[in-house]
Amino acid sequence: MKKILGVIMAGFMATSALAAEIKLPLPEKTNTTTLIQALENRYSEREFSDKVVDNQTLSNLLWAAYGVNREDGRRTIPTALNKKDLNIYVFNKDGIWLYDATKNSLIQQSAENYLKLFQLQDYMEPVSTVLVYTGSNEDYAAMHAGSAYQNVELYIAANNMASVVRGYFEREKVREVLKLPDGQRVIISQAIGWKK
Numbered sequence: 001m002k003k004i005l006g007v008i009m010a011g012f013m014a015t016s017a018l019a020a021e022i023k024l025p026l027p028e029k030t031n032t033t034t035l036i037q038a039l040e041n042r043y044s045e046r047e048f049s050d051k052v053v054d055n056q057t058l059s060n061l062l063w064a065a066y067g068v069n070r071e072d073g074r075r076t077i078p079t080a081l082n083k084k085d086l087n088i089y090v091f092n093k094d095g096i097w098l099y100d101a102t103k104n105s106l107i108q109q110s111a112e113n114y115l116k117l118f119q120l121q122d123y124m125e126p127v128s129t130v131l132v133y134t135g136s137n138e139d140y141a142a143m144h145a146g147s148a149y150q151n152v153e154l155y156i157a158a159n160n161m162a163s164v165v166r167g168y169f170e171r172e173k174v175r176e177v178l179k180l181p182d183g184q185r186v187i188i189s190q191a192i193g194w195k196k
């Protein structure tokens with residue numbers, strides 16, 4: 001009986017572990033690179049090192065993508081009718097995380113490493129962080145994702161990092177592992193990291 005209870009408890013703890021939340025450090029807003037310099041330096045860098053993207057960098061970069069920049073909760077990007085119906089998921093070796101801009105945190109969706117779903121091109125092998133943009137707006141979801149990924153591209157350029165916006169990945173499987181409700185679409189992915 002004790003043994004059975006132990007197994008049940010372990011199962012329960014594993015399930016609650018999935019609701020783990022990482023409170024990100026406050027985004028740093030001190031970069032002195034000018035917008036023009038960042039635009040000048042933006043490009044797709046396909047030679048990644050295997051250095052992991054730390055939480056401070058993730059916080060900065062996700063804030064640039066879609067963070068709250070006003071007291072009323074509005075974001076760094078415009079969204080149609082201010083519906084904010086874009087989601088950004090972070091895929092890394094520790095699993096899948098949903099960016100919660102209001103709490104500046106990452107909410108765990110899975111504890112499994114799904115990076116292989118993005119490794120259809122050789123250069124992706126050392127990449128340990130991939131952003132996935134999803135949305136529901138039939139007309140505008142791709143525009144929202146494009147606004148956010150370009151903000152990330154500029155952040156990356158301003159910080160001498162590496163990134164590639166990527167449409168070539170196991171899209172259906174990504175949709176499955178995200179367990180997206182009807183109406184939510186996987187729009188695009190973006191590999192992020194450090195230059196080799």
Ligand SMILES: Cc1cc2nc3c(=O)[nH]c(=O)nc-3n(C[C@H](O)[C@H](O)[C@H](O)COP(=O)(O)O)c2cc1C
Pocket residue numbers: 042043044045121164165166167168169188
């Ligand atoms: C919507 C979209 C999808 C893309 N998909 C891929 C991809 O699957 N793999 C890849 O290596 N690059 C991909 N790219 C990057 C483009 O190849 C790249 O932006 C283009 O060659 C121009 O190069 P640059 O970004 O250095 O200016 C994609 C870019 C966009 C905007």
